Amino acid sequence: MAGTAPPYEELIRRVRTFMLLHSCGSVLGWDQQTYMPPKGTAHRAEQLALLAGLAHAQFTSAELGDCLAAAEASPIANEADPAVNLREIRRLYDRATRVPGALVEEIARTTAQAQDVWIAARKASDFAQFRPWLDKIIRLKREEAAAIGGGPVYDVLLDEYEPGATAASLATLFNALAPALRDLVGRIAASGRQPDATLLQRSYPVAAQEAFGRSVAAAFGFDFEGGRLDPTTHPFCSGIGPGDTRLTTRYNPQDFGDAFFSIVHEAGHGLYDQGLEATHYGTPLGAPVSLGIHESQSRMWENFVARSRPFWEHWLPQAAQAFPEALTGVDLEAFYFAVNDVRPSFIRVDADEATYNLHVLLRFELEQALVTGDLAVADLPGAWAEGMRRNLGIVPPSDAQGCLQDIHWSGGSFGYFPTYTLGNVYAAQLFATAQRELDDLPASFRRGEYRPLQHWLRDKIYRQGQRYRAADLVARITGTPPSPAFLLEHLCLKLQPLYGL
């Protein structure tokens, strides 16, 4: 940092301290989801609220704002690295300071209560219980977006998760993607060739699942000296800080895919977190670009690597040793087909690679309509059913399997869902480029070698931090602006031969 002016140095010191405090909350959050005893809930909520409050106060302080303004006005603002940090800190600072404290607190309090209501409503499969809370959350999120300003409500909300993306750019993307996906899914459903998905529902002892998943994650390059894998209710990856990245999954002794594809998915996130530049930790240059880019990393390892034929050419014999009761004598083609089973279903998180983005499209359309007021909250269940019928040809039998299935809206997360599809789109485009640039990637997968791909991702993505916004990063790496064509090509190339289309 030679040659930097004092205000910039002081700014970075303050931002790093904020991130360090934030990372203490990450440890407490991980612990809450893994090992915290049940009766610790109330105390943990107080601890997390305190840390969040302290971190927010530090980040939104006038002193930090003054350092930021002074740094922006100094010559250092023209240097490459500082310019990136200043751009992203300014974005976060404005978002954080423009919303009145009273509104921040009301949103926090409302969503905390709403999540409990949502849990009860989903259990009772009764949208009416949740409806007034969703109404209130949407009203508050509209207020929040108005306070932040800078664009239409939905774009402002989306910007929290995917800086630079807009409703219009997403609409273009989904308009290109959806008809082709509906067509593909329809042709697959009509095919006479179908996989034997019960192969994955045999006896898969949990200890062997864990050991197998751990082997694969380690082979991908996930460093268990700087990370962990633990059981939890909902799989996630927590990047606590340099040298500490934690994956979680859940095990079902009668289901191979649930834990295994969660582990490789979370390992994809974990590789990104472990690959960030530790020297830039706590600043935008040492942080992931966006949720969309983060998801592209998890989906690449999950779908483009671990659901590929070359991957199983290497691992199926080892899986057969790990799970002799389930897999002895199982044929590679049958297994490969089973892990690529495509089938319309009600629950997004269980959806296959082809139908998944239609679930996301539905949520994108509905949440846009909700925040703009085009759709009344009372009409959500009907709109959901109609959207499912149109996109996937099935209608959920209950609210629990319909509009109450996801936690996001109860937590105030509007604009989050599209990042899942952006992740799939980016993953396909990035993977196509990796295949072009790296020497015979399928052959390395057949040998169980992933270092070429991991190092490519490290140089192209991990080490870049937030140097470029998501769409720019993808365009720079691949030579083309983000396009759904790569994802569609990947799905067609993989699924058409399997289903004999």
Place this chain on the structure above:
Amino acid sequence: MAGTAPPYEELIRRVRTFMLLHSCGSVLGWDQQTYMPPKGTAHRAEQLALLAGLAHAQFTSAELGDCLAAAEASPIANEADPAVNLREIRRLYDRATRVPGALVEEIARTTAQAQDVWIAARKASDFAQFRPWLDKIIRLKREEAAAIGGGPVYDVLLDEYEPGATAASLATLFNALAPALRDLVGRIAASGRQPDATLLQRSYPVAAQEAFGRSVAAAFGFDFEGGRLDPTTHPFCSGIGPGDTRLTTRYNPQDFGDAFFSIVHEAGHGLYDQGLEATHYGTPLGAPVSLGIHESQSRMWENFVARSRPFWEHWLPQAAQAFPEALTGVDLEAFYFAVNDVRPSFIRVDADEATYNLHVLLRFELEQALVTGDLAVADLPGAWAEGMRRNLGIVPPSDAQGCLQDIHWSGGSFGYFPTYTLGNVYAAQLFATAQRELDDLPASFRRGEYRPLQHWLRDKIYRQGQRYRAADLVARITGTPPSPAFLLEHLCLKLQPLYGL
């Protein structure tokens, strides 16, 4: 809190916030000792330093000091509960604010480095490596005590762990205890009757050890819905907050006693933490009295309950089922004798109930002499050897098994060791009273019932918080000021018949 004046309420709010922040550090500390990946060390050190710094700044703020002074000057200071809180908050505030920030930082930095040096020196069994660091730490601790003031150096340091205790009161205690212990240990060594301690060094599979220890802790009343038991290198108990108390232990598949007596010891600490008044959490009324009283709880369950004959009358048959290879056909008397094996040894943490306090005495004498300057640091190994010879009749063959064995001094903890013996003394006196006041305690142990003892401890100790200082609390409960007579009586009554003395 009806009727309290605003400054007192504001004080309590601030102290609670400080404790809540402190408890975030407890979670991170527990995680560091249990599940943190190895490469997370550096980041964790930064997180803990940040939390400690923030907590210290909150507690030592001028605003908190003003609230404290105003509350002390208000009528509420005459009310029973507030008076306790004000007394203890004043004590902590003065201790925390009288030491200059630069000295606090130098002690923190020096002891952090010294602990690494100590680890290396112990590994090499080379006191010379550690000597300059110990010199510096003692110099800094003298400065710290001078800054705090209020008495002789050693008393000021001791006060951090055992408020109200003094070097003089401890000397009186040890002077009464030591000759009798040396005599008892000597007679035991000379006895022709000795236990078969190898009973405890048979095959004890770790999973069964964990399950058995968990059963016993639960039977004592430890609530696993509000607690945990995990493996770690050094056993400890962490009271994170209401509903969250965590025990740890370490397992050796060839040693029953190591894990088992650690678990019941830590469960004793855990019962105390779980029994504190949650409504007073974060204030002295909801906090343990002292390290000595805390240790009395762990030692009571470890030595007075779990090394008693009635205890094993109930549990040995269950242990024989849990460890059939080791314990099938093993006689109650032989097993009971084995868990009460008395034998001079070099390492304090492995010492039995009778020799243990002679180890503590040695440390008490040496650390007093070190901080007053009566003993030069260079002369420590020689003084250690001489003290071991005098007290236990054995001389350690190396520094690692001598003056380098304990972590305490490298961390700057002078005055901590005596609290171990205070714990044993208090435990004996409290347990004698419980036996007098409760209906046939041995009979309830024979039935595996501990509720009478647990409820008695809850009412007499847990729920009192810091209402009374340690010696006063013991005197109020037992009717007698703390005295070593009860511990000596307990040891003689148990060990003389076993060894045929």
